[in-house]
Amino acid sequence: MRNRAYEPIPTSCPTAWTTEYRPEDARLRDLYDKAKQSQWDSDIALDWKQDVDPERQNFPDMQIPIYGTELWRALDDNEIATLRQHSTAWMLSQFLHGEQGALLASSQVVDTVPWVDAKLYGATQVMDEARHVEVYERYLREKIQLTYPVNPELKSLLDAILRDARWDMKYLGMQILVEGLALAAFQFVHAFTTEPLLKNLTHHVMRDEARHVAFGVLSLGDYYRTELSEAERDERVEFTYEACRLMRDRFLQREVWQTLGFPVERCVELTLTSPAMTEFRRLLFSRIVPNVKKLGLLTPWLRERFGELGILAFEHGQADA
Template identity: 50%
Template sequence: MATRQLYAHEPDEPLWEVPASGAARFGWEYEEGRERLLALYRKGKDKQWDAAKRIDWDVEVDPYDPLGVPDENMAVYDTPYWHRMGEANRRDMRRHYAAWQFSQFLHGEQGALVCASRITESVPDLDAKFYSATQAMDEARHVEVYSRFLHEKIGMLYPVDTSLRELLGDTLRDSRWDMPYLGMQVLIEGLALAAFGMLRDFTEKPLPKQILTYVMQDEARHVAFGRLALRDYYAQLGDAELREREEFVIEGCYLMRNRLRGEAVLTDFGIPAAEAVELSERSDFVRAFRKLLFSRIVPCVKDIGLWGERLRRAYVDLGVLDLGDASLDRLMAQDEELAEQLDARRFAAEEAARVAEVARVIAEGEAPDVKEDGIPGEDGGGKPEE
């Protein structure tokens, strides 16, 4: 079925064109490169995987409860609107929330695909071009995964959120080669990692857990790429240039905070827009979710050298300044380890099932060939029939 038939709302335009400026950059040094980035490139090559094979798409998913999220986590829970809903409407709302959330994951991954391609074109260093080329393949795979999950398992999509679209547009329209790094690798990818991680650790549903775990294994490398490239470059910039980038980060963080409300779902169920926003703002779950979503961004921003006074004040206002001391390396190592552990458990279970099946077949082959009258036949050692 065509995607346009599954949208809860018709997208504003079937094709969004973002006028891009900037230059394609060629370098003529092919041997030298930063070892850290080249090592990341080699890792990117080694860790490629096929979404059609690594993920078990035969697992059944209840589209009305794809993640097992308690109703208490919905902003409308225990309100007059909730009490007036029948069970059918509540089930439908769970489906809409899942469709909205995974649709934003999908649209963000397409944005990452475009940005990775843009980085390959515009970054001046060949080692960075090498790695960003592997990232473009990763992002194509992520688009494939989330699109398939939405089409086959939930059967509904939502258009791109306005705030996400605005941040993507700002990232792509800027002519400076480092801005796709900053907008995508640090802000959007950092946000995605935290959102994926929270859901990965929360859900016990096998298919979304596989998807989130394997995608996060890739995303951990992407954030590491942004850190390495930008930390080296920003160490060379003056105060005025650093402040420009900090302003971009501040605006992007506020945009992403506003992106997380999901009031589009509430308005679909007849709740006025102003009340939908208010319900989301009052939700304890939404507030906790927002803070966790900055757990990858704030330490990364600090690590690459953007930590001026105005940026710190913004993080105080957002309630996330304390996250600057978190260990990104530990979080990224955990993301990779969890994917490897999931593989080990899944393949061990598959191997055990295969061994059991082989043993069963062997046992059946060794059993006596007993005829219907209970007398062993020739193969079973009895006297053959006349």
């Protein structure tokens, strides 16, 4: 047997053996039924025979953070083509790693969550996430022909979620924050890519993810509103802020600039100040903020922090579920 590359992550994830099998929550059962009916097979749903040129403008070049700057103007056509390939590979690789995080976290949820409706629904999510890992890995390998390692900020958030022993923190971290942000990023990809296979793939993944976010909002809603002490709630509020900060900083593509030999700090600075990227980073939180509010976590302290991040205005958006 060959050696496989993996990293052991020590966790303390207690298993809850339920003794009550009868359905309790009709909304969760409804979501479970929808999940069963919406299963799809990537070999059938997606046209993998489609040719993809990873160096073509499959996204508007405008979304490359240094677009239009002096660094961009200094590039020749070949260098622009390479940058497109790397930029797409980086973004989709982070989706791939995030999907593995979701696969592992949702399987932990099946184990730790105490009630049966959530265990059954969680099992459908495990299958969904396996499929998402499968399609992003295949697309990267066959079509983009390049994969990037996991970004350190994303990995540290995923690790925190996997290590935490409390089921509600897994929901909050994964379903509400990581998946809420992913959903907004997928919407962006779906709206702007001109590559038909990626558009269709994203469309299918998004439909699953919308259910996952709804699952988190439904599952946590009552619990957070009725069963948390003030200290417990404050801990979740701080975790929410810390996760949002980490996720905002993960879209700087540092690894791409390093790999291609660009001046890294200058590129990061351009990414932080470019109007298009600033708007993109803001939009990523459009799904998270209304859901955080619905869960009762948008305390005066967090409002102030969200105000500083420029994302408080999203509180008036529609919550999921």
